[in-house]
Amino acid sequence: MSAPAPSVSAVEAEPRGGHFVIRGAEIVGVGVADLAVKDGRIAAIGSVPAGPPELRRAGRWIVPAAIDSHVHLSFLPGGRRLLDAGVAAVVDLAAPLSGLAEREAPPELVVLPSGPMITARGGYPTRDWGSDGYGLEVESAAAAEQAVDTLADAGAKVIKVPVTDAPALPPATLRALVTRAHARGLKVAAHALLDRHARVAAEAGADVLAHAPVEPLQARTVEAWAGRAVISTLSAFGGAAGENLTKLRAAGMTVLYGTDLGNTQIAAISGEEIDLLLEAGLDGQAILTAMTTAPAQYWGLDQATPPGPGVLRVGGVASFMIVAADPRLTPGTLAEPEAVFVAGVRR
Structure with a gap:
């Protein structure tokens, strides 16, 4: 069973751009890992030390835009x-x-x-x-x-x-x-x-x-x-x-x-x-x-310099979606993303 979606108040308190880390989600093709965003780019994929503002997304999946x-x-x-x-x-x-x-x-x-x-x-x-x-x-x-x-x-x-x-x-x-x-x-x-x-x-x-x-x-x-x-x-x-x-x-x-x-x-x-x-x-x-x-x-x-949409790569543009189900099993979830980030900013 997937984790419940965050409350409205929690979403409003979450970072929407700048420097932040998404923790607990599965990055499709990588596995469960942290994803750090800074200045519109993907700053790190893996284990990111505490410090930047966080979005907790256990039970969710991250895919490229x-x-x-x-x-x-x-x-x-x-x-x-x-x-x-x-x-x-x-x-x-x-x-x-x-x-x-x-x-x-x-x-x-x-x-x-x-x-x-x-x-x-x-x-x-x-x-x-x-x-x-x-x-x-x-x-x-x-x-x-x-x-x-x-x-x-x-x-x-x-x-x-x-x-x-x-x-x-x-x-x-x-x-x-x-x-x-x-x-x-x-x-x-x-x-x-x-x-x-x-x-x-x-x-x-x-x-x-x-x-x-x-x-x-x-x-x-x-x-x-x-x-x-x-x-x-x-x-x-x-x-x-x-x-x-x-x-x-x-x-x-x-x-x-x-x-x-x-x-x-x-x-x-x-x-x-x-x-x-x-x-x-x-x-x-x-x-x-x-x-x-x-x-x-x-x-x-x-x-491209930096690598553009369609891939998730350290140094690349931070354009990605967070979806509620594994798109490899439930591809229709791609049409209903829970969150969209383009160049590091939440839409």
Whole structure:
């Protein structure tokens, strides 16, 4: 049986930032250990001498704050709500070019933006939901390469490209785009929902599927994506997305948790997405990994100075959650954290 939650008066008396120690909780992947926070960083993990203010959390679990690898902050702003719910970093996959210079998210939220999708003249999404600057249209391989440079120079951390039926970028243009993105040190995320589109994206060298595709994937398509990555977004799309995620994961793809916030409406860790990941065959540890360490490694946040969200490391940013149950056994507890700390401050 888990320990009772602290009373309201006790919570109000507890430290909410600065220098403090959490004692008695199990740090997932480490065991029961003290966790010391100072000046927004993790100062120690292990046995910490008495002295700093303390939070007693016996019977609770500490996990890194989550990373959502597919959001649209310009389409549905929710940065502060995300932070309050335990999401400390996001990959913003498609926003107007102006968003790269005019940050709308709070400074505590780590944002890896793509800027607009690089698309064909009149291509997705410029004729529907993304008509107001969410697509950057090009007509040639050279123009696609220049578009990559424009976005990279403006601060993009990833390039997003739609792979759809016509009008769409031809395969040679896609390959040129991917080559230039890689030369600039950027991964390419492909919006490719159908089997034939996912195969074209793989053949062009794209790095990550922005969604688990919604049409059943043929074996050769799954094989073409082996060893790369896929962002889940199962709660945003029906169809065969869950079955495809199961196949892609079995082929060795890295699964990254993502909600497609903007298309979905809840600016928080999604309990529905967690449930669908369970149905797709991920256990609690795999879901926690897809929300934390896997995207931290994939997007390079674990190599930042200091190490960013998604990992708990001495010297790293103190962004973590305290949850009431072991998320490896009860992953739904991740959607209901008892406490959230971002950069060492309780939300």
